[in-house]
Amino acid sequence: MRVVRVRVTVVGRRRFPCLRTLLLLAALFFLCLQLHVSNLTSLQTTSEPTNDSAVILSMVPQILHKFLTSKPRNATKLLNGTLSNNTELRGLSIPEILRSIQKYNGAQTINNEDIFGPVQNDTIIIVIQVHTRIVYLRHLIVSLAQAKDIETTLIVFSHDFYDTEANELVQSVDFARTLQIFYPYSIQTHPDSFPGQSNGDCPRDINYQQAQILRCTNADHPDLYGHYREAKFTQTKHHWWWKANRVFGELEVTRNHTGLVLFLEEDHYVASDFIYILRQMQAACSLACPQCNILSLGTYLKTYNYYGDSKKAEVTPWISSKHNMGMAFNRSVWTEMVSCARHFCSYDDYNWDWSLQQVSQQCLKSKLTAMVMRGPRVFHIGECGVHHKKDNCESTAVISKVQRVLANAAKHLYPSHLTLTYTTITKKTKVRKGNGGWGDTTLTCDFVNTQV
Ligand SMILES: *[C@@H]1O[C@H](CO)[C@@H](O)[C@H](O)[C@H]1NC(C)=O
Ligand SMILES: *[C@@H]1O[C@H](CO)[C@@H](O)[C@H](O)[C@H]1NC(C)=O
Numbered sequence: 001m002r003v004v005r006v007r008v009t010v011v012g013r014r015r016f017p018c019l020r021t022l023l024l025l026a027a028l029f030f031l032c033l034q035l036h037v038s039n040l041t042s043l044q045t046t047s048e049p050t051n052d053s054a055v056i057l058s059m060v061p062q063i064l065h066k067f068l069t070s071k072p073r074n075a076t077k078l079l080n081g082t083l084s085n086n087t088e089l090r091g092l093s094i095p096e097i098l099r100s101i102q103k104y105n106g107a108q109t110i111n112n113e114d115i116f117g118p119v120q121n122d123t124i125i126i127v128i129q130v131h132t133r134i135v136y137l138r139h140l141i142v143s144l145a146q147a148k149d150i151e152t153t154l155i156v157f158s159h160d161f162y163d164t165e166a167n168e169l170v171q172s173v174d175f176a177r178t179l180q181i182f183y184p185y186s187i188q189t190h191p192d193s194f195p196g197q198s199n200g201d202c203p204r205d206i207n208y209q210q211a212q213i214l215r216c217t218n219a220d221h222p223d224l225y226g227h228y229r230e231a232k233f234t235q236t237k238h239h240w241w242w243k244a245n246r247v248f249g250e251l252e253v254t255r256n257h258t259g260l261v262l263f264l265e266e267d268h269y270v271a272s273d274f275i276y277i278l279r280q281m282q283a284a285c286s287l288a289c290p291q292c293n294i295l296s297l298g299t300y301l302k303t304y305n306y307y308g309d310s311k312k313a314e315v316t317p318w319i320s321s322k323h324n325m326g327m328a329f330n331r332s333v334w335t336e337m338v339s340c341a342r343h344f345c346s347y348d349d350y351n352w353d354w355s356l357q358q359v360s361q362q363c364l365k366s367k368l369t370a371m372v373m374r375g376p377r378v379f380h381i382g383e384c385g386v387h388h389k390k391d392n393c394e395s396t397a398v399i400s401k402v403q404r405v406l407a408n409a410a411k412h413l414y415p416s417h418l419t420l421t422y423t424t425i426t427k428k429t430k431v432r433k434g435n436g437g438w439g440d441t442t443l444t445c446d447f448v449n450t451q452v
């Protein structure tokens with residue numbers, strides 16, 4: 001038997017020259033094969049795959065290429081120089097965006113329900129937090145399109161940036177039911193008022209005394225490291241909290257929902273068996289792990305060994321930095337979480353996952369216990385996160401590698417059963433000081449939801 005051992009590196013792209021060569025050869029091989037088999041249009045575009053995007057494209061079925069190409073966009077002006085009244089053709093004003101957001105959030109239109117039928121109480125709901133990195137979102141959609149049973153799910157796209165191209169992309173999804181929701185307190189729509197940055201806000205780096213002299217709005221509330229709030233860092237946590245409340249508490253379609261809600265982000269990428277695995281984990285929970293209340297489809301690894309690990313799931317206390325990718329839980333768990341809103345919203349940390357860990361440790365009656373797949377079914381393809389500055393935020397190097405990992409793991413996916421291992425943390429987990437970034441006059445999330 002052959003052990004499939006593939007390494008993925010998330011940062012460097014110069015580290016595996018051999019792998020790279022192999023990749024190119026493999027891609028070339030596939031291209032030739034394709035050409036041989038069909039006399040297709042790619043004849044015109046068949047230059048040698050000399051870069052990532054060509055390799056990546058060669059690994060995506062032709063029929064899904066439509067999700068990877070953006071339509072050419074017209075300038076904002078018409079031929080005669082006037083602004084078009086067609087909002088599709090021009091940059092939108094904030095009032096227009098707010099009106100659109102209101103319209104979408106009010107209508108709660110479920111697309112493709114006519115094809116796939118109504119959402120059931122146990123339908124798996126996939127909620128994707130979408131910011132502006134549309135290149136990654138395109139690849140996430142491609143990966144979702146290839147997942148088995150995707151047509152049984154409802155995919156909720158939760159946006160904090162209103163954008164015509166993103167809307168068109170989401171509306172072109174034809175393989176599952178979809179719903180778009182829009183975070184209504186975004187920086188895009190609140191560029192100079194809370195929760196965006198307002199004129200009266202204290203600059204991040206002035207000290208307490210200077211702030212007192214300036215009498216800036218949040219002078220009395222620096223974070224625990226003495227810095228003042230920066231809107232762009234707080235938006236993600238606000239959005240996360242808003243969308244979870246929206247999905248569990250407010251949407252009509254989820255009113256009677258008791259099934260799993262899976263949380264993804266725009267720069268994730270799923271394996272084709274992730275829904276199958278979720279159902280298996282759910283079954284394993286009710287059979288063998290009553291204390292498990294949160295499922296995690298992946299963890300951050302440098303090396304994957306699907307031969308050994310594809311069916312292994314670990315039961316472990318939930319740790320934010322390890323288990324925040326591809327998390328799923330149901331309404332009863334959410335109800336516990338939401339009763340700890342004060343903890344989530346007042347914990348001085350701008351990371352939603354660290355805040356959730358605080359909730360787990362300081363407030364929940366039954367702490368979060370995760371069942372985590374050792375062979376990940378969700379990958380992080382974003383080289384450049386919201387908070388990390390790197391030269392090339394559109395880089396697709398990791399995507400290519402994840403494609404290869406999954407291609408090589410193919411015969412180890414869809415395991416017939418799961419094997420559980422139990423990890424108990426003997427060391428008492430210390431209550432951590434937050435990462436800061438959250439100091440403000442408004443240490444609650446009340447403004448982002450109407451239900452709490
Ligand atoms: C090959 O080309 C012919 C004629 O152009 C076309 O009818 C046929 O559908 C093509 N086959 C494939 C597999 O694309
Ligand atoms: C990579 O290939 C694509 C299409 O094959 C092309 O559009 C793009 O310009 C290439 N990028 C680089 C950096 O060569």
Ligand SMILES: *[C@@H]1O[C@H](CO)[C@@H](O)[C@H](O)[C@H]1NC(C)=O
Binds near residue numbers: 072074079
């Ligand atoms: C873009 O503008 C040209 C004329 O300037 C027009 O012919 C074309 O249809 C427009 N494309 C779209 C997508 O609106």
Ligand SMILES: *[C@@H]1O[C@H](CO)[C@@H](O)[C@H](O)[C@H]1NC(C)=O
Binds near residue numbers: 082083084085
């Ligand atoms: C756009 O709408 C305004 C008012 O509704 C109207 O006066 C104007 O003529 C319109 N412009 C075009 C190009 O249709």
Ligand SMILES: *[C@@H]1O[C@H](CO)[C@@H](O)[C@H](O)[C@H]1NC(C)=O
Binds near residue numbers: 121122258
């Ligand atoms: C789902 O709804 C059906 C009736 O529509 C009900 O019989 C069933 O018990 C519900 N399942 C759950 C898990 O709530």
Ligand SMILES: *[C@@H]1O[C@H](CO)[C@@H](O)[C@H](O)[C@H]1NC(C)=O
Binds near residue numbers: 253254255256
């Ligand atoms: C929820 O359940 C109630 C009572 O069974 C039913 O009347 C209502 O239509 C259901 N709502 C949805 C959205 O399924």
Ligand SMILES: *[C@@H]1O[C@H](CO)[C@@H](O)[C@H](O)[C@H]1NC(C)=O
Binds near residue numbers: 330
């Ligand atoms: C929701 O999750 C909890 C914790 O895993 C579990 O005990 C409960 O049975 C689940 N509820 C449903 C309706 O599946």
